[in-house]
Amino acid sequence: MRLRAAPIDSLTMDDLTFAVRWSKRRRTIGLTVGRDGTLRVLAPARVPARKLESVVRAKLPWVRRKLAEFEALGPPPAPKRFVDGERLPYLGRSYALALVDRPSGSGAPFALRRGRFELSRGLDGEARAAAVAWYTARAQALIEADVQRYAPVVGASPDAVVVRDLGKRRWGVCEARTRSVSFHWELVLLSPDLIDYVVVHELAHLHEPNHGPRFWRRVEEVMPDWRARRARLAACGPRQVV
Numbered sequence: 001m002r003l004r005a006a007p008i009d010s011l012t013m014d015d016l017t018f019a020v021r022w023s024k025r026r027r028t029i030g031l032t033v034g035r036d037g038t039l040r041v042l043a044p045a046r047v048p049a050r051k052l053e054s055v056v057r058a059k060l061p062w063v064r065r066k067l068a069e070f071e072a073l074g075p076p077p078a079p080k081r082f083v084d085g086e087r088l089p090y091l092g093r094s095y096a097l098a099l100v101d102r103p104s105g106s107g108a109p110f111a112l113r114r115g116r117f118e119l120s121r122g123l124d125g126e127a128r129a130a131a132v133a134w135y136t137a138r139a140q141a142l143i144e145a146d147v148q149r150y151a152p153v154v155g156a157s158p159d160a161v162v163v164r165d166l167g168k169r170r171w172g173v174c175e176a177r178t179r180s181v182s183f184h185w186e187l188v189l190l191s192p193d194l195i196d197y198v199v200v201h202e203l204a205h206l207h208e209p210n211h212g213p214r215f216w217r218r219v220e221e222v223m224p225d226w227r228a229r230r231a232r233l234a235a236c237g238p239r240q241v242v
C-alpha cells in the first residue's frame, strides 16, 4: 500500500515562500502578490507538486517585478482616523480636517468648506462613511463633467457613467457591451489631470476594447502626454486602469 503524501501548504523557491491554497474548483494555477509582499499560489486539487513548482518557477520574474514595484511604492498609506487636524486629500491637494459641533452651510456631516474639511463631531464609526459619501458625490459630478468634455473629442459617448468603489485593483473600467464606463470614487483624491487620463482611457475603450496600437493612437490624439500621466498614476498606488 502506498501512502498518499499530504498536500503541501507552502512552496519555497530560492528566497521566496508561497502559501499554497488548493481548490477543487480551480482549473488553472494562479499566483498573487500582495501589496504587503504576501505570496500565494492557488492550485487546482490534484496538480502534481512537480508541475506546480515548474509553473511557479516560470513566473518568478513576474513575481520579483511585482515585489519591486510594491517596494518602490513604499508602505500603503495609514488608514485615516478622522481626528482634528488630520490632513485629507482632494484633487491632488490636502486640507486639514476640523471637527465641528454644527456643520455650516448645507449641514452635511462632512464637506470641504472655506478651505478645510469639516466633520460633525461624534460620528465616530460613521465618519468614514460620511466622508466617502461626499467624495463619491464630488467624483460623480466632476467625472460626468469630464466625460461631457472629452466625449466629443474622443468621438465616443457612453450610455452610463458610474462612480463607485472598484476595489483595490482598478481605477476605471469600460464595459463595451453596455457602453458604460465606471470609475473608482478615489480618483477624486488625485490631481485633475490624472482623472482626465482615466476618463480618456475609458472613453477610448468604447472604440477599442484592447490595448493595441490603435487604442493608444486614439488616446495619443486626444492626450499627447498620456505616458507621463500614466506613470504618475502608477506611482499613486497599485491600481490599474483597465
Ligand SMILES: [Zn+2]
Residues within 6 Å of the ligand: 201, 205, 211, 241, 242
Ligand atoms: Zn484600458
